[in-house]
Amino acid sequence: MLDRTRKLWETQDRAVGDRRPLFAAVAQGLDVSAVLYPGSYVDLAPSFVFPSVTYVDVDRRANQFFSDEEGVRALLAERGADPGRHTFRFLHADYQEPLALEERSFDLVVSLYAGFVSEHCTRYLRPGGHLLVNASHGDAAMASIDDRYRLAGVVRSRDGRYRLDGSGLERYLVPKRDVEITRESLHRSGRGVAYTTSPFAYLFERVG
Numbered sequence: 382m383l384d385r386t387r388k389l390w391e392t393q394d395r396a397v398g399d400r401r402p403l404f405a406a407v408a409q410g411l412d413v414s415a416v417l418y419p420g421s422y423v424d425l426a427p428s429f430v431f432p433s434v435t436y437v438d439v440d441r442r443a444n445q446f447f448s449d450e451e452g453v454r455a456l457l458a459e460r461g462a463d464p465g466r467h468t469f470r471f472l473h474a475d476y477q478e479p480l481a482l483e484e485r486s487f488d489l490v491v492s493l494y495a496g497f498v499s500e501h502c503t504r505y506l507r508p509g510g511h512l513l514v515n516a517s518h519g520d521a522a523m524a525s526i527d528d529r530y531r532l533a534g535v536v537r538s539r540d541g542r543y544r545l546d547g548s549g550l551e552r553y554l555v556p557k558r559d560v561e562i563t564r565e566s567l568h569r570s571g572r573g574v575a576y577t578t579s580p581f582a583y584l585f586e587r588v589g
């Protein structure tokens with residue numbers, strides 16, 4: 382493994398913490414095999430849980446990281462993932478542009494702190510598949526006004542533990558302020574909407 386690969390991973394790990402429990406909670410509730418993660422940077426955590434993950438990022442360091450395939454496989458092995466069973470692929474690309482991926486072929490699309498992933502990448506998600514998205518960059522709000530989605534659950538976190546919850550969903554996505562949420566307003570602000578209740582992330586099912 383290149384030194385750079387380990388350093389990039391350690392910095393990521395320090396910055397966001399161990400996300401394996403997050404993805405494990407999602408895996409417990411859903412039947413997921415193929416995952417698409419646009420704007421992943423070097424967040425390798427989904428590969429500790431899911432068998433097949435496609436990462437997409439424009440960032441040069443993310444490209445360097447995933448280009449060291451042997452090093453990434455070693456990181457997977459260190460975390461107990463079987464590198465023979467957990468495959469990964471990286472596209473050094475802008476997810477806003479068409480990607481060399483089959484449409485409607487992924488079970489899960491991940492959107493964490495990386496802009497309006499849902500707008501550009503829902504096409505790759507199969508109907509019945511899910512979008513895991515947080516509110517931070519406005520993408521949860523974007524999904525909430527997208528007819529192709531229905532809210533199917535939330536991921537709640539406490540003391541480093543994550544739990545998928547499909548009950549009482551009417552409590553969520555209620556804005557604190559009485560404002561109209563449109564694609565234009567979200568693009569204009571580029572920020573998330575403040576909601577009365579704030580779970581760690583939302584799970585939307587593709588229904589259209």
Ligand SMILES: C[S@@+](CC[C@H](N)C(=O)[O-])C[C@H]1O[C@@H](n2cnc3c(N)ncnc32)[C@H](O)[C@@H]1O
Pocket residue numbers: 397419420421422423424437438439440443474475476477493494495496
């Ligand atoms: C704040 S980081 C978040 C990384 C990761 N999702 C996480 O939660 O740790 C945002 C990443 O999204 C990437 N990104 C933003 N817009 C993108 C785009 N249009 N296409 C590909 N990558 C993009 C950036 O290069 C950056 O690596």
